[in-house]
Structures are given as C-alpha cells and as structure tokens.
Amino acid sequence: MKKTKAITGLAALTLMAGLFAGCSSNNNADNAAATNAGNNGAGTAATAVPEGDAAKDIKGNITVITQRTDIVDTIFKDYAAKFNEKYPDVKVNFEALSTYEDQIKIRMSTDDYGDVLLLPTSVAIKDLPDFFEPLGQKADLEQQYTGLEERSVDGVSYGIPITVNYSGIIYNKQVFKDAGITEVPRTIDQFMTALQNIKDKTDAVPLYTNYAAGWTLTQWEAVLATVAGNRDYVNIAQVATDDNFVQGQPHYDLYKVMYDAAKNGLIEEDPTTTDWESSKADLANGKIGTMVLGSWAIGQVKGLATNPDDVGFMPFPTNAEKILVPLADDYNLGISIHSKNKEAARAWVDWFINESGYPTTEGGGMSPVKGAELPEILKQFEGTEVTFDTLTPAKEGEEGWVDAIDKEAEIGLWQPDFKKVIIEAAIGNRKDSYDDIMKDLNDKWKAARAKVTAAQ
Amino acid sequence: MERVSNLSYKNQRILIIFLFSLVPVVLLLTFSYLPVIKMFQYSFTSWDGFSKNMEYVGFDNYKTIFTRPEYFAVFKVSLYYFFATFVQMGLALYFATILSFNVRLKNWFKGILFFPTLLNGVAIGFIFLFFFKPEGTLNTLLELAGLGAWQQKWLLNPHLINISLAFASVWRYMGMNFIIFLGAISSIGSDIYEASEIDGANRWHQFRHIILPSIKRILQLNLILAVSGAIGVFEIPYVMTGGSNGSSTFVIQTVDVAFKYSKLGLASAMAVVLLGIVILVTILQRVLIKEEK
Numbered sequence: 001m002k003k004t005k006a007i008t009g010l011a012a013l014t015l016m017a018g019l020f021a022g023c024s025s026n027n028n029a030d031n032a033a034a035t036n037a038g039n040n041g042a043g044t045a046a047t048a049v050p051e052g053d054a055a056k057d058i059k060g061n062i063t064v065i066t067q068r069t070d071i072v073d074t075i076f077k078d079y080a081a082k083f084n085e086k087y088p089d090v091k092v093n094f095e096a097l098s099t100y101e102d103q104i105k106i107r108m109s110t111d112d113y114g115d116v117l118l119l120p121t122s123v124a125i126k127d128l129p130d131f132f133e134p135l136g137q138k139a140d141l142e143q144q145y146t147g148l149e150e151r152s153v154d155g156v157s158y159g160i161p162i163t164v165n166y167s168g169i170i171y172n173k174q175v176f177k178d179a180g181i182t183e184v185p186r187t188i189d190q191f192m193t194a195l196q197n198i199k200d201k202t203d204a205v206p207l208y209t210n211y212a213a214g215w216t217l218t219q220w221e222a223v224l225a226t227v228a229g230n231r232d233y234v235n236i237a238q239v240a241t242d243d244n245f246v247q248g249q250p251h252y253d254l255y256k257v258m259y260d261a262a263k264n265g266l267i268e269e270d271p272t273t274t275d276w277e278s279s280k281a282d283l284a285n286g287k288i289g290t291m292v293l294g295s296w297a298i299g300q301v302k303g304l305a306t307n308p309d310d311v312g313f314m315p316f317p318t319n320a321e322k323i324l325v326p327l328a329d330d331y332n333l334g335i336s337i338h339s340k341n342k343e344a345a346r347a348w349v350d351w352f353i354n355e356s357g358y359p360t361t362e363g364g365g366m367s368p369v370k371g372a373e374l375p376e377i378l379k380q381f382e383g384t385e386v387t388f389d390t391l392t393p394a395k396e397g398e399e400g401w402v403d404a405i406d407k408e409a410e411i412g413l414w415q416p417d418f419k420k421v422i423i424e425a426a427i428g429n430r431k432d433s434y435d436d437i438m439k440d441l442n443d444k445w446k447a448a449r450a451k452v453t454a455a456q
Numbered sequence: 457m458e459r460v461s462n463l464s465y466k467n468q469r470i471l472i473i474f475l476f477s478l479v480p481v482v483l484l485l486t487f488s489y490l491p492v493i494k495m496f497q498y499s500f501t502s503w504d505g506f507s508k509n510m511e512y513v514g515f516d517n518y519k520t521i522f523t524r525p526e527y528f529a530v531f532k533v534s535l536y537y538f539f540a541t542f543v544q545m546g547l548a549l550y551f552a553t554i555l556s557f558n559v560r561l562k563n564w565f566k567g568i569l570f571f572p573t574l575l576n577g578v579a580i581g582f583i584f585l586f587f588f589k590p591e592g593t594l595n596t597l598l599e600l601a602g603l604g605a606w607q608q609k610w611l612l613n614p615h616l617i618n619i620s621l622a623f624a625s626v627w628r629y630m631g632m633n634f635i636i637f638l639g640a641i642s643s644i645g646s647d648i649y650e651a652s653e654i655d656g657a658n659r660w661h662q663f664r665h666i667i668l669p670s671i672k673r674i675l676q677l678n679l680i681l682a683v684s685g686a687i688g689v690f691e692i693p694y695v696m697t698g699g700s701n702g703s704s705t706f707v708i709q710t711v712d713v714a715f716k717y718s719k720l721g722l723a724s725a726m727a728v729v730l731l732g733i734v735i736l737v738t739i740l741q742r743v744l745i746k747e748e749k
Contacts, residue, residue, distance in 0.1 A: 105506065212585075272617075410713070410719075420698075424700070424702070427612075430702075
C-alpha cells in the first residue's frame with residue numbers, strides 16, 4: 001500500500017490548493033467588512049462633492065469593486081496613490097470580480113457589496129434606489145456629465161458612466177488593403193462584397209463572430225441604432241411596435257448580416273471553438289478582417305498589434321440615410337447604500353471620473369464629462385457624414401420597457417442565445433430558416449409587449 | 457471537565473453524540489434543506505432575484521412550464537448522457553475488476569483512473585474544449601495515427617456534439633464509479649478466490665459468480681446515482697458550449713431563465729420539477745430492479 005501515498009499526497013495537495021484559493025478570494029471581503037464595522041461614519045444624507053480643504057477631513061476605508069481584473073493590481077494601484085495625494089486619509093481597497101455581473105448580483109443580496117461599485121445592468125432601473133446612494137438631481141448633474149439618463153430614477157441619478165462607448169466594426173486596414181478594398185464600405189451590400197473579397201483574396205477570416213464566447217455576439221445589439229439610422233429607434237419606436245423582427249425592420253436587417261455572412265462561409269471555420277483572447281491578437285495581426293465590437297476593445301486590440309495603425313474603426317454598415325454611431329454608457333459607477341464611508345466613496349467616484357483619466361485611457365471610450373475632447377481614433381470622422389449621438393431616452397412612463405418586454409419574452413436582446421441560433425441555422429446545423437427564427441422572435445415580442453403594456 | 461465526568465456514562469454518550477452531530481446537521485440544514493425550502497417558496501413568486509418585493513403568483517410558474525413543450529424538449533439531450541452512463545459503469549467495473557487482481561503498477565493505474573475526479577469541472581471543460589478543437593488534440597492524434605480521414609469538427613457537427621460532450625462526462629465521472637466498485641470488490645474475502653481457484657475457476661468465472669453477486673447492491677446504487685446525474689447534467693456542456701448548438705440541458709435552461717432573464721421564480725419552479733423527475737426516476741428504478749431478500 002506504499003504507493004497509495006502518492007494518491008493521498010495528490011489529494012492533500014488538491015485540498016490545500018482549494019483551501020488557499022478559498023482564502024485568497026475571501027480575504028478582501030473580510031478585511032473590508034471588518035474595517036467598515038469599526039467605523040461608524042457619515043449618516044444617510046445624500047453625499048455632497050467635497051471642496052478645497054474639506055478634502056483633508058474626509059477619512060475612512062473604502063472598498064472599490066471593479067470588473068477590471070487585468071489592471072486592478074497595477075493601474076488601479078497608481079490611481080489610489082494619486083487619489084491619496086488629494087485625500088490622504090482615505091484608504092482605498094480594490095476587489096476585482098472576473099464575472100462581474102454574475103458575482104455582484106449575488107453579493108447584492110447581502111449588505112456587503114463594497115462602497116463604490118459598478119451598477120449591474122441587469123438590475124431593474126426602478127430597483128436602483130434600494131441598492132444605491134443617490135448622487136444628486138439629474139438636472140443638476142447634467143450640467144457636468146453626459147449619459148446620466150440610463151441610470152436615473154424619477155429625476156435622481158444613481159450612477160455616472162465610467163466611460164461612454166461607441167459601437168461599430170473594428171477592422172484591420174492591412175487586410176482591407178490586401179483584399180483590394182479602397183473605400184470603407186457604407187451600405188450593407190458594400191460590406192458583404194468587402195467580406196467576400198477578403199475571403200477570395202486573403203487568408204484572413206472576413207468576419208469573426210466569437211460564437212463560443214457568447215457575450216461577444218451581444219455587441220451586435222449595440223449597433224441597432226446605426227442600422228435604424230435613428231436615435232429614437234431603440235427606446236421609443238421599438239416599444240411602440242408589434243413588428244420588431246419583421247422584414248424591413250432594423251433588427252431583421254442587422255442580424256441578416258450575421259446570417260448571410262455565416263451562410264456564405266465568411267465567418268470562422270468552426271465557430272463552436274472560438275477563443276476571445278486569441279481573436280484579439282488575430283485581428284490585430286491580420287488573421288481576421290472584421291469584428292463587431294464596442295470602442296472599449298480598440299485599445300486592447302491595438303495593444304496586441306505589431307502595427308497599431310492597422311487597427312481601424314468604422315460604423316456598422318447601414319442602408320439608412322445618415323450614419324449614426326450610437327454612444328452608450330459603459331458601466332455606471334455608484335455608491336452602495338450600505339456604505340459606512342459615503343463621503344470618501346463619493347470623493348472616489350468624482351475623482352475617478354474627472355481626474356483619473358480612466359474614461360479615455362483604460363476605458364477606451366469618451367469621457368462622460370461634458371466638453372471633454374474626442375478620442376484620437378474618432379478625429380477622422382470630424383466633418384464627415386458620420387454623427388455620434390446618444391440614444392433618445394424612453395418616454396416618461398415607459399422607462400425600462402424594452403428590458404421588461406425582452407425578459408418577459410425570453411428573447412434576450414443582450415444575450416447570445418438567438419444570435420447563436422442564427423449562426424447555427426446559417427451553417428446548416430438547424431432546419432429553421434432565417435425567417436423562421438425572426439418570426440419566432442416576433443411572436444414572442446408581440447405577446448410579451450401586450451403583457452407589459454397592459455400591466456402599466 | 458468536572459461537570460462532564462459527573463454525568464452518567466449514558467448521558468455522556470448522548471452529550472458526545474449530540475455535540476458531534478451538531479456541526480454536520482447544522483451545515484446540512486443551512487446549505488441543503490433551507491435552500492430547498494426557499495426554492496419551493498420562490499417557485500410560487502415572480503421574483504426577479506433581487507427586487508425587494510416578492511409577488512406571489514400561485515401556480516402560474518408551474519402552468520408556464522407544463523404548457524410550454526420546448527422546456528421539455530431538451531430532455532432528449534439527457535438520453536445521450538443516459539447511454540453514456542452505461543459505458544461509464546461498464547468501464548469502471550472492468551477496470552475495478554482487473555485492478556483488484558494482482559497487476560503490475562496496480563496503484564499507479566488506480567491513481568491515473570481516479571485522477572479526473574479530483575479535477576475541477578470547469579478545468580475539465582476547458583481541457584476538452586482544446587481537445588475537440590479542429591486543430592486540437594483529438595484531431596492531431598488521429599492524424600498521427602494515420603486516421604486523418606476520421607477527423608471531425610467535434611463540437612460543430614450537430615450529430616456529434618452531444619456524443620463528444622458525453623464522452624468528456626464519462627472521462628470525468630468514471631473515476632468515482634471506479635473507486636466505489638474497487639472498494640466493494642476489495643471487501644470480498646481472498647479465501648473465496650482461493651477456493652474457487654482450487655475448483656478450477658478462471659477469471660471470468662470468478663467475475664461472473666463471485667464479484668458480480670457480491671457487489672450487486674453497489675451496482676444498483678451507482679446506477680441510481682448515474683441516472684439521476686444524467687438527468688441533471690450541467691457543468692460540462694455549460695462550460696464547453698454554454699448549451700449552444702443543440703447541447704442545452706434542462707439545468708442549463710433553468711440557469712438561463714434565472715440569470716439571463718431574471719425570472720428566479722420560474723427557474724425555482726423548474727428546479728422543483730427537476731427534483732420531482734429525479735425522485736420519480738429513482739423510485740421507478742427501485743421498483744424495477746427488485747430487491748432480493
């Protein structure tokens with residue numbers, strides 16, 4: 001039985017590894033809880049922006065929860081050091097969650113979800129006041145920031161966007177050149193021709209879907225406004241119609257691009273085994289022609305490119321009259337209603353948005369601060385027919401309807417599911433045609449819309 | 457100490473038993489029974505997972521489940537895992553029998569076979585994702601073995617995807633079955649083998665007439681566990697494909713309903729239904745495989 005020692009050893013090792021893994025992930029949370037408990041600071045009144053010498057009076061320990069696991073130990077540490085120059089008595093701890101949305105949702109059923117955190121997009125807007133501290137009247141804050149309407153309830157804002165994203169297609173200029181495409185395609189037909197040219201003339205994958213990662217497919221939904229060519233479409237026109245997925249409607253045209261590309265073999269060879277991390281490098285180095293993504297990805301792709309100038313951004317193709325690139329909030333930054341150091345937390349929020357530089361550098365989008373400069377990559381569009389604009393917020397009394405209908409119908413506009421079905425159908429793994437899929441979605445939409453509008 | 461020793465022997469025993477079982481019982485109640493009770497409670501609400509108010513909707517969620525056949529269509533996928541169960545048990549039994557005899561490097565083989573059970577399910581998902589890639593391990597091996605013509609896109613082909621996933625599942629869980637069988641087989645006294653050898657029995661006879669009857673109970677237990685496992689398959693398809701390309705199972709669907717569409721109430725009802733199905737199948741198995749006295 002001597003040899004069983006090896007097995008026991010192995011088992012013990014695994015057990016130890018498990019224990020350590022368990023410890024390290026809990027450490028931060030425990031510390032934060034302990035330090036918070038010992039500090040009964042500010043009351044519950046809405047937190048004000050500190051000014052001048054008042055900065056020195058702010059004390060406390062705050063925990064900032066972020067989704068940026070990649071830079072939490074490097075760039076965020078530098079942020080904290082800079083922040084401390086202004087607020088020497090505030091200690092900032094960070095906690096990074098790898099699957100932010102899932103983990104924070106579970107944490108939020110307790111009282112312990114840090115002091116400063118990102119507002120999960122899946123929390124219904126009307127429930128925000130139960131979890132987050134009001135940051136101020138929207139009308140007042142609007143003087144200073146854009147994009148507040150996405151996370152405001154009854155005129156009160158609960159979050160400020162950490163960056164404002166624009167969505168479209170990230171492409172490799174060298175691949176386009178090799179395929180003989182001289183002009184950036186504007187219409188859907190031109191785009192399909194361009195993809196075909198890439199396939200015929202180069203070795204690159206024309207359009208990489210990143211099917212396996214799933215969430216990457218949801219990026220398509222962000223360009224809906226471009227296809228519609230109208231900033232009112234998403235929040236106003238869409239909820240007013242029963243025919244959301246009918247031929248001629250933006251949703252139909254948008255996903256037809258995905259379907260046709262897959263059907264004509266213009267996507268990766270085996271979508272089921274794609275890998276997001278390596279796809280970024282492949283796009284950067286000319287093995288992939290295009291990907292549909294948000295501006296936040298540009299910096300990441302450029303960082304992997306041997307020649308960063310090859311990485312370009314173009315609006316999603318559209319048959320609409322004008323080209324509209326939608327601007328939308330990234331995550332919003334807010335303060336936990338259970339925070340014991342709300343003043344310090346507020347100081348961090350303001351500092352992070354205004355002074356850290358995160359929105360344009362690490363965030364990769366535009367700053368939500370009004371009057372801030374456009375990022376470099378967008379300067380090429382100045383003076384062209386391309387406009388950048390935010391979406392019109394929903395009509396009063398109809399806030400959150402798109403989301404409510406979507407969830408009720410189990411369509412998943414911002415989920416990968418039906419996009420995967422489209423690709424599976426296009427490559428012949430399913431019997432349903434594109435029209436079958438769209439009809440099914442439209443039926444669900446219609447039924448759910450009737451239910452949601454009736455309930456209001 | 458004084459107080460304890462003043463108690464009578466019987467009372468000391470009761471105290472010790474009580475104290476020792478307190479911890480596991482409390483753990484069991486908090487992490488097993490309380491959540492199940494809560495789950496039943498949620499299944500009658502339209503709760504979205506974090507909203508502060510919970511609305512009771514009666515049997516609406518159950519009605520939804522039973523009036524929508526597409527929720528049950530995914531049980532077809534479970535059939536792949538059900539058949540894989542028999543392959544898994546057959547292999548486990550085969551290895552357990554062989555390794556209970558005197559074999560060279562016996563313990564080393566035991567370790568190898570049991571090893572996958574120690575790995576984390578997510579890690580296994582990723583390992584097999586690379587294994588099944590078009591230019592991944594499996595296709596490379598086929599190429600090397602001169603079977604290039606057999607190469608497949610294992611996860612893309614709708615006829616193969618569930619077989620591929622079930623294969624990964626067999627790889628993962630066989631070790632557990634194996635170790636249980638091995639334990640049962642080792643409890644058979646060596647004198648029985650010796651006696652049978654004197655009577656001229658070969659290995660097959662020994663297996664057929666000694667081992668198999670002795671571990672029948674364990675075999676049944678493993679079967680019940682494996683079949684209820686096949687109904688509740690989750691982590692391997694979830695990690696590897698996220699349920700896409702026709703590999704979705706009932707549990708994946710439940711998780712989607714709960715976390716993608718924020719219908720925790722409906723998802724709880726689905727979980728209750730699944731629990732019901734598992735209980736039913738277990739009872740059915742016990743009735744069908746008649747117990748001997």
